[in-house]
Amino acid sequence: MLEKMEGIIIKTQDYGETHKLVTIFSGKIGKFTAIAKGAKKPKSRMAAVAQPFIHGEFLVYVNSGLSTIQQGDVVNSFRAIREDIIKTAYAAYLAELTDKLLDSKDTEPYLYKQLYQTFQWIAENENTDIPVMIYELKLFVKGGFAPVVNHCVNCGLNEPPFSFSITEGGLLCEKCTHIDNNSIVLPNKIAKLFYLFMSVGLERIGKISLKRENIQLLRQIIDEYYDRYGGYYLKSKKFLKQLDKIM
Secondary structure, three states: OEEEEEEEEEEEEEEOOOEEEEEEEEOOOEEEEEEEOOOOOOOOHHHHHOOOOOEEEEEEEOOOOOEEEEEEEEEEOOHHHHOOHHHHHHHHHHHHHHHHHOOEOOOOHHHHHHHHHHHHHHHHOOOOHHHHHHHHHHHHHHHOOOOEOOOOOOOOOOOOOEEEEOOOOEEEEHHHHHHOOOOEEEOHHHHHHHHHHHHOOHHHHOOOOOOHHHHHHHHHHHHHHHHHHOOOOOHHHHHHHHHHHHO
16 A cells, blocks of 8 residues: 655665665654665665655555555754754654554654654754653653652552652652552652653743653652663663763
């Protein structure tokens, strides 16, 4: 079946001497892998479009096995991302996480829109911490291992103050903190942000100003939570942590 669709390339790999396999995340049919014939040839029209992070319009012969890209045009190259090592690292991490957590051809137009908007933010802004975490948490929901952030995971109480328990998988109210002595006490604002990040699109959140220590706290919790429940080793995540040590 021949399909015309927009999509973002989240993964590429060489295929033979002249071709590439590209994994595309589209709003129309979800994530799928297709062969881009001749994409390794410098003068090929397919070479420009078969690159990581490209937002393109594709004409694809879709089948149950390996699909084939018949034609591709660049809509947004996200050049600002590709020319900055920090932005590239964040985009690569989100692309790899998307590839790992989404099943093939599972249609997710909302997540597709969120990834595109997050890439736009990364391209246009220096501060990428919050948009990246917003998208991560939405992927955790899709992956089926999102933390409980709208009430106490033990008793159901939805009144602060809360702490966050990696072990219990979410918020603990003041009366239930004894369940996990290693739970992390949260400022009230941060507890509310967890729910906001998981349930509201980036386009509705706007610019949130947070102290650096609160951003670091969110980052710490999300990283530890993924390490416990995520299940996939991510090369791009390791690279990001190495960059953090250098910066």
